[in-house]
Amino acid sequence: MTILRHTNSVCPICLKQVPAFLEEEENDVFMRKHCPDHGEFSCLVWEGKPSLDAWTSGRFPLTRPEDRPPKSCPEGCGLCADHLQKSCTVVVEVTERCQLKCPVCFASAGDDFEPDFYVLEKLLHDVHRKAPGAILQFSGGEPTLRDDLTDLIRLASSLKFPGIQLNTNGLKLAQESGYGQRLKEAGLSWVFLQFDGLRETTYQALRGKPLLTEKIRAIDACKEAGLGVVLVPTLVKGVNDDEMGDIVHFGLSRFPVVRGVHFQPISYFGRFPEPPHNDKRLTLPRIMRDLAEQADEMIDLSHFRPSRCEHERCSFRAIYLVDSPDKIIPLTSEPCCCNGRSSDEGFQSSVESIGRRWGADISPKTCRKQEETPQEVDAQAENAFDRFIRLYERGSFSISAMAFQDGENLDLERLRFCCIHVAAPDGRFVPFCAWNLTARNGRALHRKR
Numbered sequence: 474m475t476i477l478r479h480t481n482s483v484c485p486i487c488l489k490q491v492p493a494f495l496e497e498e499e500n501d502v503f504m505r506k507h508c509p510d511h512g513e514f515s516c517l518v519w520e521g522k523p524s525l526d527a528w529t530s531g532r533f534p535l536t537r538p539e540d541r542p543p544k545s546c547p548e549g550c551g552l553c554a555d556h557l558q559k560s561c562t563v564v565v566e567v568t569e570r571c572q573l574k575c576p577v578c579f580a581s582a583g584d585d586f587e588p589d590f591y592v593l594e595k596l597l598h599d600v601h602r603k604a605p606g607a608i609l610q611f612s613g614g615e616p617t618l619r620d621d622l623t624d625l626i627r628l629a630s631s632l633k634f635p636g637i638q639l640n641t642n643g644l645k646l647a648q649e650s651g652y653g654q655r656l657k658e659a660g661l662s663w664v665f666l667q668f669d670g671l672r673e674t675t676y677q678a679l680r681g682k683p684l685l686t687e688k689i690r691a692i693d694a695c696k697e698a699g700l701g702v703v704l705v706p707t708l709v710k711g712v713n714d715d716e717m718g719d720i721v722h723f724g725l726s727r728f729p730v731v732r733g734v735h736f737q738p739i740s741y742f743g744r745f746p747e748p749p750h751n752d753k754r755l756t757l758p759r760i761m762r763d764l765a766e767q768a769d770e771m772i773d774l775s776h777f778r779p780s781r782c783e784h785e786r787c788s789f790r791a792i793y794l795v796d797s798p799d800k801i802i803p804l805t806s807e808p809c810c811c812n813g814r815s816s817d818e819g820f821q822s823s824v825e826s827i828g829r830r831w832g833a834d835i836s837p838k839t840c841r842k843q844e845e846t847p848q849e850v851d852a853q854a855e856n857a858f859d860r861f862i863r864l865y866e867r868g869s870f871s872i873s874a875m876a877f878q879d880g881e882n883l884d885l886e887r888l889r890f891c892c893i894h895v896a897a898p899d900g901r902f903v904p905f906c907a908w909n910l911t912a913r914n915g916r917a918l919h920r921k922r
Contacts, residue, residue: 474498477525481541484508485880488912490546493884500524504882516881517751519786521758523774528758530785542885547910548918551901552894560604560902561782561892562638567593567625568614573642575680577707579743579877579909580920582614588898590621594628600896601632608636610665617645617652623659630660640665640705643691644684653698663732664695668704670716671723678712696730703871704731708738708760710753717760718767721872725798733871736760740877742911749881757789760874769799772872776803780873782892786884790873794864801870878906880913 475497482493482504493506495518502519519525543555550556571582588596600609609629616622616639629637639656643666646653666688669675673683695702704724708714717736724731738755739745765772772791779785793801878887883906891904903919910918 477502480504481546481885482506482883483547483880483885483910484511485514485913486511488548488880488910488916488918490542490544490548490885492541495519495525497525504884514881515751516749517754517756518882518884519758520756521762523758523761523777525786528779528785530779542889546885547883547888547904547907550888550903550907550919551897552904555889556891556904557889558782558892560607560894562608562610562894563600563604563902564610564612564640564893564895564905565593565596565600566612566614566895567616567622568619570618571613571615571642572618572644573615573680573682575744576746577679577709577739577744579740580612580614581744584614587614587619590624592898593625596896596898596900597625597629597632599900601634603902604894605632606635608638609634610638610640612640615642615644617641623655626656626659626661636662638663638665640667641691642667642680642684644687646694647687647690653694653700657698657700661700663701663703664691665705665735666691666695666702667707668720669706670713671719672713672716675713675716679707679709692727692730696727700730701732702727702730704734706734706736708736708755710755714755714760714763715767717764718769721764721768721772722798725795725801725870728795728798728870729868731870732868733873735871736874738874738876740906740909741879741881742877742906742909748913749879757786757874757876761789764872771799771801773803780875783875784887784890786876787878787887787891788873788875790871793870793872795867795870796864802864804869877909880910883910 476494477497478495480493480495482491483489484491487508487510489508491506491508493504496503496505500521501517502525504516504518506514508514543549543553546553546555566580568587569582569584570587574583611622611625619625626637637660639661641664668688669679671685673685676682676684692702704720706713706720721734724734738760741749761774761777765774776791777789778791780788780790792804794804795801878884888904888906891906893905894902895905895908897903897908897919908919
């Protein structure tokens with residue numbers, strides 16, 4: 474066994490800061506830590522190829538035992554002066570209500586609390602003042618349950634955020650005719666759609682009821698409204714991790730309305746059905762390898778890169794031009810935004826890239842042009858350069874994943890580079906994983922204080 478890196482974490486029982494280290498054991502990497510009150514803990518954080526060493530770019534300095542973050546981290550998040558990244562995306566939670574009672578929910582949604590419009594109006598102005606260049610995400614609970622959501626989107630649009638994203642289960646989009654169009658007219662840029670798979674048994678396990686038909690109706694409603702969609706599956710080992718390739722194929726069959734798939738392996742905070750075990754963990758390298766295996770040779774491990782603003786052990790991405798649902802062309806030459814660049818340049822590049830990919834125009838006129846059949850294109854006898862330009866103009870399709878941290882694997886080095894921040898009701902910006910962090914008994918560190 475070899476110690477690869479020293480860092481700091483929290484005790485999953487009391488959530489107090491404790492020293493930790495990453496240790497390699499055969500081809501896997503574990504986080505080991507010790508709490509003086511609750512003992513030893515070990516959690517799988519990386520497994521197999523690409524190896525952690527090969528994946529690591531050197532962008533982040535090695536942490537020495539004496540390089541501890543502030544003692545108040547993560548309890549004192551807000552952001553502190555020691556935080557090392559700007560806000561790329563700011564999440565505003567507009568309600569705790571939800572029409573579902575999912576067994577898996579990082580927000581433990583389902584309460585009746587909902588902030589007043591004028592409270593949120595003040596919060597949106599505050600977010601714009603502090604992070605005018607960030608993408609804004611409306612989340613919850615289920616934000617579409619608010620009758621005034623279009624007013625909130627219109628207000629955000631008037632503040633000229635570079636992108637406005639809706640995180641939704643899609644049920645109201647599926648059920649209410651014209652709702653997607655109203656969101657689009659208010660200024661919504663794209664939809665982040667909870668989409669866990671193509672089997673009803675998956676939805677029964679993760680959401681408590683069959684929902685596949687509603688999800689497809691929601692996508693159709695977004696197409697009619699001219700709203701781009703990113704499919705967001707929550708991955709649970711043994712439930713839907715074998716559906717990743719099918720989800721990608723489905724997304725490609727709905728391109729250009731579906732702009733990409735953003736996988737989120739389950740993290741054990743909020744509400745989840747059972748205590749975490751290493752044999753239930755889905756790590757980033759495991760997801761990359763399984764995607765390559767399940768996608769019928771369209772995807773190769775070499776296509777994946779660390780994502781842009783956040784720490785490289787938090788996420789990965791691959792970007793493709795779409796020739797057909799069965800043929801995609803990787804844009805592997807696009808560099809990571811922060812390699813050799815300043816934090817400001819990386820932040821700006823990330824925001825622009827997300828807006829360009831997920832917020833691309835998919836108006837009905839554009840869709841008709843983009844859905845041109847291969848036979849029609851062949852008749853034009855285009856050369857290779859013309860073909861590339863045509864595909865580029867259609868926009869790109871992204872495949873990405875974000876591994877959120879919980880009390881078992883929270884790495885304060887990663888947390889300090891977090892660029893996804895929740896706007897707390899008191900005006901603080903709290904890194905996403907700190908905001909949602911819960912102890913094994915369900916006690917939250919920040920949420921619902």
